Amino acid sequence: MTFSQLFPGAADFVANIVKTPPFSYIGDLYAPFGAIHLIGLALLGGCVIVMNLRLLGAGLTEEAPSTIERNLRLWHIVGAAIVIGTGLVIGGLNAERLYTSAAFFVKMVSMTAALIFTFGVVNAIAKADGQIGKNTMYLGAFAIVLFMFAMGVFATGDGLNPGTFYIIAAAYAVLFIFGARTRWIALGAFVLLFGSVLISYWIVGFASESMDLQTWSIAASWIAGLLFVGLTGFEIYKQDATPGGRIARLIAVLSILSWVATAAGGRWIGFS
Amino acid sequence: MLYDFLNWLQFDLGRTSEDGQSWSQALNSSKNLWPMFEGTHVLTLMFFAGTIWIIDLRMMGIAFRNTPFSKLNDRVLPITMAAFGMMVFTGLVTMFGRQPATFFYHDMWFRLKMIFLVIAVINIFWFHYMVQKSQAEWDAAPNPPMNVKISGALSMSCWILIIIFGRFIAYDWYKCDKVERGSFLYAFQECDLLYRDLDLEAMEEEERLLQEQEDEDPLKGGAVNPFAAPPENPFGEPAPAPNDVFPNAPPPGPDGAADPAAPTPGQE
Numbered sequence: 225m226t227f228s229q230l231f232p233g234a235a236d237f238v239a240n241i242v243k244t245p246p247f248s249y250i251g252d253l254y255a256p257f258g259a260i261h262l263i264g265l266a267l268l269g270g271c272v273i274v275m276n277l278r279l280l281g282a283g284l285t286e287e288a289p290s291t292i293e294r295n296l297r298l299w300h301i302v303g304a305a306i307v308i309g310t311g312l313v314i315g316g317l318n319a320e321r322l323y324t325s326a327a328f329f330v331k332m333v334s335m336t337a338a339l340i341f342t343f344g345v346v347n348a349i350a351k352a353d354g355q356i357g358k359n360t361m362y363l364g365a366f367a368i369v370l371f372m373f374a375m376g377v378f379a380t381g382d383g384l385n386p387g388t389f390y391i392i393a394a395a396y397a398v399l400f401i402f403g404a405r406t407r408w409i410a411l412g413a414f415v416l417l418f419g420s421v422l423i424s425y426w427i428v429g430f431a432s433e434s435m436d437l438q439t440w441s442i443a444a445s446w447i448a449g450l451l452f453v454g455l456t457g458f459e460i461y462k463q464d465a466t467p468g469g470r471i472a473r474l475i476a477v478l479s480i481l482s483w484v485a486t487a488a489g490g491r492w493i494g495f496s
Numbered sequence: 497m498l499y500d501f502l503n504w505l506q507f508d509l510g511r512t513s514e515d516g517q518s519w520s521q522a523l524n525s526s527k528n529l530w531p532m533f534e535g536t537h538v539l540t541l542m543f544f545a546g547t548i549w550i551i552d553l554r555m556m557g558i559a560f561r562n563t564p565f566s567k568l569n570d571r572v573l574p575i576t577m578a579a580f581g582m583m584v585f586t587g588l589v590t591m592f593g594r595q596p597a598t599f600f601y602h603d604m605w606f607r608l609k610m611i612f613l614v615i616a617v618i619n620i621f622w623f624h625y626m627v628q629k630s631q632a633e634w635d636a637a638p639n640p641p642m643n644v645k646i647s648g649a650l651s652m653s654c655w656i657l658i659i660i661f662g663r664f665i666a667y668d669w670y671k672c673d674k675v676e677r678g679s680f681l682y683a684f685q686e687c688d689l690l691y692r693d694l695d696l697e698a699m700e701e702e703e704r705l706l707q708e709q710e711d712e713d714p715l716k717g718g719a720v721n722p723f724a725a726p727p728e729n730p731f732g733e734p735a736p737a738p739n740d741v742f743p744n745a746p747p748p749g750p751d752g753a754a755d756p757a758a759p760t761p762g763q764e
Contacts (some may be wrong), residue, residue, distance in 0.1 A: 234740075261542060262538070263656055265542060266541040266546045266549070267545075269541065270550050273547060274550055284563070285570045296559070298559075386532065390532075390539050397578075420528065422589075426519075430522035431517065431523070432526075433527055470504070484542070491538055
């Protein structure tokens with residue numbers, strides 16, 4: 225699924241973006257804006273990880289979630305402003321390509337979910353030290369649906385699905401950090417993911433496009449994904465001593481992964 | 497010696513297969529494997545740089561002013577360190593799979609990135625062995641002493657520059673074939689080494705012929721540059737398929753990247 229399929233009538237408009245001021249004047253600034261985009265993503269990512277880990281009962285557990293939220297609020301906003309501001313510039317300079325890119329579509333849907341999670345749900349839960357209001361709950365449910373939709377497109381898109389590797393790997397990294405009972409299984413799965421990819425490609429040849437390997441990779445991704453869902457579900461169900469309870473923990477995991485999916489979608493634009 | 501080692505990695509290691517490709521060359525032409533590692537390298541930034549900046553901000557007295565430094569350091573730094581390990585691993589695989597000798601070794605941005613990486617590491621040691629000795633005195637202070645602030649600012653600046661230079665590696669603005677012989681950049685990138693064993697006259701002739709080809713056929717524009725890699729390992733990536741939605745659009749670069757400053761093949 226791409227924006228060109230959803231809005232086919234916008235092709236002329238999209239084609240003209242790069243010829244329109246201010247984009248027509250700043251073509252040479254594509255690379256610096258791309259670099260600053262990464263810096264914004266890293267800053268925002270750091271804030272998201274520290275904030276959500278607290279809701280998961282890991283990281284800065286001595287501080288109340290509201291204290292962490294207060295300290296990170298400015299940097300959340302700065303990070304998001306950099307990501308969106310520079311994203312508009314590099315997106316405008318590359319509009320034709322992004323219009324037809326399924327990876328970009330995934331990135332945009334996932335980013336919408338991630339922004340809702342971060343600014344509408346997680347920070348609200350943290351501000352209230354774990355209390356979840358009704359509106360926050362509805363927003364969270366909406367963000368979950370959006371994120372699942374993005375993941376569905378990512379996992380089933382032809383040429384796109386290898387990009388889900390990043391999300392599965394990040395999911396196990398997060399589980400390793402917060403999982404009280406399944407931490408070592410998560411680490412094992414994380415190492416196995418990278419190890420099996422390297423070893424299997426080494427056996428068939430790094431440049432191989434073996435169909436068997438691709439079939440195996442898809443099956444392994446589903447197994448790894450389902451195992452993660454099972455292990456995380458177990459952790460969320462079992463850990464009770466964290467602010468916000470199970471719903472906050474579920475949202476915290478999905479919030480981190482939605483930002484990873486946003487970054488992964490962005491990275492895969494260049495590869496798909 | 498380092499250059500010879502990188503040449504061995506690029507051209508000889510694992511060169512036993514029927515097609516005569518080394519592991520590095522095979523990884524270079526892989527469809528998904530190299531992108532998986534390169535992408536992971538970039539995505540790890542969120543876990544590494546993002547978390548170290550939070551510690552840096554505390555050191556500068558800007559964020560978490562009422563949280564003792566030791567608490568933040570003890571709780572966040574392990575994530576930072578683990579992410580750093582992952583970043584180094586995926587970075588090494590990424591470099592190994594994209595012409596470590598002919599591409600990375602002679603890249604100005606990669607060299608600058610390494611220089612600032614060394615500065616960042618020196619700063620870590622300075623902080624750990626000098627500044628942190630007096631940590632008990634400023635641990636809970638909202639406004640740490642100047643040497644702590646300097647260390648935090650230096651760390652943050654280094655990682656910002658490392659990310660910027662790392663991103664610029666994808667661009668070929670100052671590749672050896674684009675800088676004047678005898679210039680500072682030519683020497684800084686050790687371009688002489690790249691052309692050491694090559695027949696320059698033959699390469700110039702090849703470039704002239706290629707230019708003629710490009711002039712005749714716009715679809716070939718900028719796809720291959722004989723100066724960018726030795727003859728044994730040209731980029732050789734096929735030109736992407738024409739754009740379905742914009743059939744009249746100019747063709748993208750070898751990796752289908754944006755036009756403004758087309759990145760090097762396989763990178764963006």
